[in-house]
Amino acid sequence: MSKSRLLITNENKEVAIRVDGVSKIFKIPHEKNYSLKGTVLNILKKKSYTKLSALNDISFEVKKGEFFGIVGRNGSGKSTLLKILAKIYTTDTGRVVVNGGLSPFLEVGVGFNPELTARENIYLNGALLGLSRKMVDSKMSEIVSFSELREFMDMKLKNFSSGMQVRLAFSIAIQAHSEIILVDEVLAVGDYNFQQKCFNVFRKLKKEGRTIIFVTHDMGNVEIFCDRAMLLEKGKIKYIGDSKKAAKEYLILNKE
Amino acid sequence: MFKKQKTNLNIVKELAITDLKLRYQGSVGGYLWTLMKPLFLFTVLYIVFTKFLRIGSNIPFYAIYLLLGVVIWSFFAEVTSVCIGSIVGKGELIRKIYFPRILLVIANSLTSFIVFLLNLVIVFCFMLFLKVPLTANFLYFPLLILELYILVLGVSLLLSALYVRFRDIAPIWEVFLQAMFYATPILYPLSLVPQNIAKIMCLSPITQIIQGSRYVLVSNQTLTVNNFLSLPWILIPYILPIFMLILGYFVFNRMSAKFAEEI
Numbered sequence: 001m002s003k004s005r006l007l008i009t010n011e012n013k014e015v016a017i018r019v020d021g022v023s024k025i026f027k028i029p030h031e032k033n034y035s036l037k038g039t040v041l042n043i044l045k046k047k048s049y050t051k052l053s054a055l056n057d058i059s060f061e062v063k064k065g066e067f068f069g070i071v072g073r074n075g076s077g078k079s080t081l082l083k084i085l086a087k088i089y090t091t092d093t094g095r096v097v098v099n100g101g102l103s104p105f106l107e108v109g110v111g112f113n114p115e116l117t118a119r120e121n122i123y124l125n126g127a128l129l130g131l132s133r134k135m136v137d138s139k140m141s142e143i144v145s146f147s148e149l150r151e152f153m154d155m156k157l158k159n160f161s162s163g164m165q166v167r168l169a170f171s172i173a174i175q176a177h178s179e180i181i182l183v184d185e186v187l188a189v190g191d192y193n194f195q196q197k198c199f200n201v202f203r204k205l206k207k208e209g210r211t212i213i214f215v216t217h218d219m220g221n222v223e224i225f226c227d228r229a230m231l232l233e234k235g236k237i238k239y240i241g242d243s244k245k246a247a248k249e250y251l252i253l254n255k256e
Numbered sequence: 257m258f259k260k261q262k263t264n265l266n267i268v269k270e271l272a273i274t275d276l277k278l279r280y281q282g283s284v285g286g287y288l289w290t291l292m293k294p295l296f297l298f299t300v301l302y303i304v305f306t307k308f309l310r311i312g313s314n315i316p317f318y319a320i321y322l323l324l325g326v327v328i329w330s331f332f333a334e335v336t337s338v339c340i341g342s343i344v345g346k347g348e349l350i351r352k353i354y355f356p357r358i359l360l361v362i363a364n365s366l367t368s369f370i371v372f373l374l375n376l377v378i379v380f381c382f383m384l385f386l387k388v389p390l391t392a393n394f395l396y397f398p399l400l401i402l403e404l405y406i407l408v409l410g411v412s413l414l415l416s417a418l419y420v421r422f423r424d425i426a427p428i429w430e431v432f433l434q435a436m437f438y439a440t441p442i443l444y445p446l447s448l449v450p451q452n453i454a455k456i457m458c459l460s461p462i463t464q465i466i467q468g469s470r471y472v473l474v475s476n477q478t479l480t481v482n483n484f485l486s487l488p489w490i491l492i493p494y495i496l497p498i499f500m501l502i503l504g505y506f507v508f509n510r511m512s513a514k515f516a517e518e519i
Contacts, residue, residue, distance in 0.1 A: 110353045
């Protein structure tokens, strides 16, 4: 706590994430070969695949305490970039430096198992987000009340609607108190009331001086929340800077 | 650094608990089946081998002798068959969040290991019931179990990593297990095997572990690898588990960076 306060007085000049010349190329084979026989036969043959350049020489910095938006059309490389930041993918070239703990929040309910009850899933999901059983226990009432699912806690998750699952997942995720948080379009699900609650959490996190990387298609939210934003197009940075300008550029891009 | 280890330990714990819960999901007997399985097995083995076949009638406590072999083999066969899919089966998870992928294999193998330990408890109960004389030799047994776990973990790491790229591994492994089952003195005593073939069998760590366990727990008349092999060959069954663990770990680490893209 005292650390984050210190950063605010320091005008958040410290770098939270530095991405330096990152490229990612996916090799998509024309024939997906999963078998040993295929591999043996293919040694002699020249392999044919399409190279898909998902990210092309991307460099940017996010300062500590910044609310940083990433926008772009489908297939522009947003999700690939987030996955690289979250260490799920490796980079082909370039370097990523992350200062501080990072909570990926790419898709809600990671590791959720439909055969377990909501309560059991909280422990499992919590563990993957770095929360011990003890920590989950101490936060349980907070998680339950935020999700508004008190009477369903001992029901199996397979009987939950997708909206309920998202609410549960989000309620756990906000308990993982990392300095850097990656958010990928999770707010698309959930009713209006719950979305407002989520945004309040974001405001609170922002006030606490956390760094948030936010991927969305909703330009209204970009303008309201983001200090800066980056527009990606075909794996390249088309614009980076003022969030209002980024939103405008995005809308122009969509009209083309 | 320390905190990271704690988080990883916690992930393994939660994954293993989940695995254990799901294993008997929806069955009325639940966890009881873990204990019932060796119980029924013992009954069958006891009747077939002491009443009908009488193969090992000259070996004291032959039913226990058999049960021990079967329980050890089942652990090896089950854990490797389950762990082969540890990575591919959790593709959803791997594509969404980062954590050391090795934790998935460790969690799966630990679940099977817990079931294995419960099975051993049943074996010990029968030993008490049949009044098998216990000697100080049984202190070696935990070492054999440790060796078995090292072997199993090494093989599991190797198989689970290779399975991501080569799906043929699963049926090949299944056939290999079948062959190994008959090439290991599980249902028949090693004394019935011709000397030169027994020598080859003793190179397998599984044979060494099974015969060793029988020696330290049931009867010191049991033939072990010491009866067939001498230096340097005798080192092979002991070195293989460690070699497999190093190889498995190395291959797994090399391949794990690309798991998220390849699954």
